[in-house]
Amino acid sequence: xxxxxxxxxxxxxxxxxxxxxxxxxxxxxxxxxxxxxxxxxxxxxxxxxxxxxxxxxxxxxxxxxxxxxxxxxxxxxxxxxxxxxxxxxxxxxxxxxxxxxxxxxxxxxxxxxxxxxxxxxxxxxxxxxxxxxxxxxxxxxxxxxxxxxxxxxxxxxxxxxxxxxxxxxxxxxxxxxxxxxxxxxxxxxxxxxxxxxxxxxxxxxxxxxxxxxxxxxxxxxxxx
Amino acid sequence: xxxxxxxxxxxxxxxxxxxxxxxxxxxxxxxxxxxxxxxxxxxxxxxxxxxxxxxxxxxxxxxxxxxxxxxxxxxxxxxxxxxxxxxxxxxxxxxxxxxxxxxxxxxxxxxxxxxxxxxxxxxxxxxxxxxxxxxxxxxxxxxxxxxxxxxxxxxxxxxxxxxxxxxxxxxxxxxxxxxxxxxxxxxxxxxxxxxxxxxxxxxxxxxxxxxxxxxxxxxxxxxxxxxxxxxxxxxxxxxxxxxxxxxxxxxxxxxxxxxxxxxxxxxxxxxxxxx
Amino acid sequence: xxxxxxxxxxxxxxxxxxxxxxxxxxxxxxxxxxxxxxxxxxxxxxxxxxxxxxxxxxxxxxxxxxxxxxxxxxxxxxxxxxxxxxxxxxxxxxxxxxxxxxxxxxxxxxxxxxxxxxxxxxxxxxxxxxxxxxxxxxxxxxxxxxxxxxxxxxxxxxxxxxxxxxxxxxxxxxxxxxxxxxxxxxxxxxxxxxxxxxxxxxxxxxxxxxxxxxxxxxxxxxxxxxxxxxxxxxxxxxxxxxxx
Numbered sequence: 001x002x003x004x005x006x007x008x009x010x011x012x013x014x015x016x017x018x019x020x021x022x023x024x025x026x027x028x029x030x031x032x033x034x035x036x037x038x039x040x041x042x043x044x045x046x047x048x049x050x051x052x053x054x055x056x057x058x059x060x061x062x063x064x065x066x067x068x069x070x071x072x073x074x075x076x077x078x079x080x081x082x083x084x085x086x087x088x089x090x091x092x093x094x095x096x097x098x099x100x101x102x103x104x105x106x107x108x109x110x111x112x113x114x115x116x117x118x119x120x121x122x123x124x125x126x127x128x129x130x131x132x133x134x135x136x137x138x139x140x141x142x143x144x145x146x147x148x149x150x151x152x153x154x155x156x157x158x159x160x161x162x163x164x165x166x167x168x169x170x171x172x173x174x175x176x177x178x179x180x181x182x183x184x185x186x187x188x189x190x191x192x193x194x195x196x197x198x199x200x201x202x203x204x205x206x207x208x209x210x211x212x213x214x215x216x217x218x219x220x221x222x223x224x
Numbered sequence: 225x226x227x228x229x230x231x232x233x234x235x236x237x238x239x240x241x242x243x244x245x246x247x248x249x250x251x252x253x254x255x256x257x258x259x260x261x262x263x264x265x266x267x268x269x270x271x272x273x274x275x276x277x278x279x280x281x282x283x284x285x286x287x288x289x290x291x292x293x294x295x296x297x298x299x300x301x302x303x304x305x306x307x308x309x310x311x312x313x314x315x316x317x318x319x320x321x322x323x324x325x326x327x328x329x330x331x332x333x334x335x336x337x338x339x340x341x342x343x344x345x346x347x348x349x350x351x352x353x354x355x356x357x358x359x360x361x362x363x364x365x366x367x368x369x370x371x372x373x374x375x376x377x378x379x380x381x382x383x384x385x386x387x388x389x390x391x392x393x394x395x396x397x398x399x400x401x402x403x404x405x406x407x408x409x410x411x412x413x414x415x416x417x418x419x420x421x422x423x424x425x426x427x428x429x430x431x432x433x434x435x436x437x438x439x440x441x442x443x444x445x446x447x448x449x450x451x452x453x454x455x456x457x458x459x460x461x462x463x464x465x466x467x468x469x470x471x472x473x474x475x476x477x478x479x480x481x482x483x484x485x486x487x488x489x490x491x492x493x494x495x496x497x498x499x
Numbered sequence: 500x501x502x503x504x505x506x507x508x509x510x511x512x513x514x515x516x517x518x519x520x521x522x523x524x525x526x527x528x529x530x531x532x533x534x535x536x537x538x539x540x541x542x543x544x545x546x547x548x549x550x551x552x553x554x555x556x557x558x559x560x561x562x563x564x565x566x567x568x569x570x571x572x573x574x575x576x577x578x579x580x581x582x583x584x585x586x587x588x589x590x591x592x593x594x595x596x597x598x599x600x601x602x603x604x605x606x607x608x609x610x611x612x613x614x615x616x617x618x619x620x621x622x623x624x625x626x627x628x629x630x631x632x633x634x635x636x637x638x639x640x641x642x643x644x645x646x647x648x649x650x651x652x653x654x655x656x657x658x659x660x661x662x663x664x665x666x667x668x669x670x671x672x673x674x675x676x677x678x679x680x681x682x683x684x685x686x687x688x689x690x691x692x693x694x695x696x697x698x699x700x701x702x703x704x705x706x707x708x709x710x711x712x713x714x715x716x717x718x719x720x721x722x723x724x725x726x727x728x729x730x731x732x733x734x735x736x737x738x739x740x741x742x743x
Contacts, residue, residue: 014654014691056649274581290581317552317623
């Protein structure tokens with residue numbers, strides 16, 4: 001298929017990508033017989049379709065996604081959980097006893113799995129799969145940067161965990177819980193996340209994150 | 225990176241607990257000490273159409289102030305003085321928690337607290353703003369706009385107002401045949417005082433200075449204290465529900481005095497003022 | 500500056516601020532200037548200075564206003580009190596209300612609202628200094644803010660005002676030209692789609708003048724469009740080739 005871009009070129013909304021209107025993927029739209037970009041991002045071919053990977057995309061929950069949320073409402077038949085931004089998910093529990101047993105209060109944080117996501121809303125798995133998070137540092141990152149935080153085959157997140165000595169639970173929706181051996185270690189992890197948020201699209205990021213963590217841990221005071 | 229919640233009740237409890245735990249160790253989420261203020265940046269004169277303007281950031285919070293002058297009648301009980309009025313708007317583009325519409329109570333409170341700091345410290349020489357005794361006087365309209373809200377809009381608002389006033393060029397007017405006309409000249413306002421506010425956040429028995437947005441959502445109560453260069457307290461405002469332990473007041477007053485000096489020093493450096 | 504009759508265009512075709520008839524004012528663009536919004540931009544066109552910010556897609560409040568099949572686009576065009584010569588009192592004027600509407604409708608023409616049912620996308624245009632062309636510069640900024648926020652659109656929107664001053668057709672009127680000229684016509688386009696998304700006329704033009712003015716506007720719009728694209732590319736130019 002004739003392409004009007006080079007692989008991983010930065011494209012802008014309205015930019016012409018290809019003449020093959022049958023093979024348009026995410027981040028693109030079809031007008032007439034041509035495919036155009038609809039967001040700012042990297043143009044690429046994925047699964048034989050022309051796509052634009054947006055630099056900042058909205059999070060679309062998929063079944064099986066691990067998410068972290070804050071309970072915002074308690075109802076007789078379940079709970080409502082905020083996944084950040086415009087997303088609210090429901091934990092549906094028709095059995096009142098189950099609701100009482102889970103005993104979630106407004107303001108509590110849960111780690112859960114997405115069960116279904118569609119026109120009727122987002123629903124989380126119930127039962128064993130819900131974990132209450134009772135302590136730790138809760139931070140949020142724009143969901144489109146979570147893949148960068150995790151890295152290729154987990155390379156980035158594993159490096160951060162190792163260097164900072166922190167446990168980190170990452171929700172695909174952008175919430176992260178950090179638990180470390182000291183405030184300075186936790187601060188190092190938070191700083192790493194902040195750097196990734198700012199520079200997600202730049203080269204050599206892994207090394208810069210590593211250096212940042214090391215300089216914070218050596219400094220010890222957790223300042224700047 | 226932040227916890228973007230609209231209502232305080234949506235803050236995760238573990239965040240509140242974490243902030244308090246850190247405070248007991250003298251630490252904060254962003255690595256500051258409890259009495260550290262975020263970096264301050266001052267840009268003046270950005271809006272040429274205003275008679276004075278300043279854009280101040282304190283960390284991620286950004287405040288734009290502009291001053292416009294009009295000529296009107298002085299108050300009948302103060303015929304030899306001009307006047308000023310302070311207004312504030314929490315712009316919806318600054319935060320998900322600001323809605324468009326008429327100024328809400330928070331905006332009105334901000335304007336009135338800043339007004340009191342300026343007024344009580346006699347910062348502006350109102351007699352210099354007199355044009356014709358009993359008949360005409362200059363009226364300064366000081367308008368505060370919160371552009372970006374990352375916690376604590378009080379302290380950077382005060383700094384921005386003072387920076388706009390300090391660098392203002394007021395168009396001189398004269399009355400000719402009953403008409404008020406601009407002469408084409410300008411005069412500066414010689415500020416008599418530089419009162420800066422310091423905002424405190426309190427959780428249980430601990431306090432911190434210049435709360436960032438995540439901290440603000442976790443506080444039990446907050447308090448603003450304004451101090452001038454002579455170490456007078458020129459304004460105080462408890463601006464949230466909650467209990468302030470009386471035992472903390474003394475320490476907070478001392479800290480306010482110290483921090484106000486610190487901000488004054490940064491301010492004078494930035495504006496090349498010797499005070 | 501108190502001449503009896505102010506000459507806005509000289510015999511050599513030089514305007515009061517030194518520009519040629521078809522010359523744009525200097526355009527400065529900064530993207531991502533505000534932290535709390537999802538996307539933001541700052542634009543200076545001559546002395547006109549504007550912030551634009553976007554929040555969304557996000558939950559609609561109150562919930563009953565949500566649409567089942569698409570997002571709602573809200574827009575607020577607002578000027579600070581000190582942005583104009585005579586202080587503007589606080590609160591929305593009728594002009595701000597009208598401009599909020601036409602800017603919203605321009606953006607709605609290109610944003611793919613159906614991708615976010617039951618949500619709202621909120622656009623704020625804040626004019627901190629007004630020297631003519633605020634609604635068009637505001638649209639130019641809002642379009643960039645939407646792009647930074649990752650809101651899918653058919654195209655960027657570029658906008659400019661053309662007008663007639665002392666019989667001459669001019670591009671990008673400044674405030675004094677707008678006040679004392681014979682016509683002011685703001686236009687916004689989605690250039691790739693060759694479509695007009697905002698069009699208004701304040702004043703009087705012959706049909707021939709209208710055609711010529713439209714051609715002049717398109718030239719200005721293409722210049723602005725190119726600057727928008729350059730600014731967006733520059734912002735992301737350090738992009739890595741990592742597997743995302």
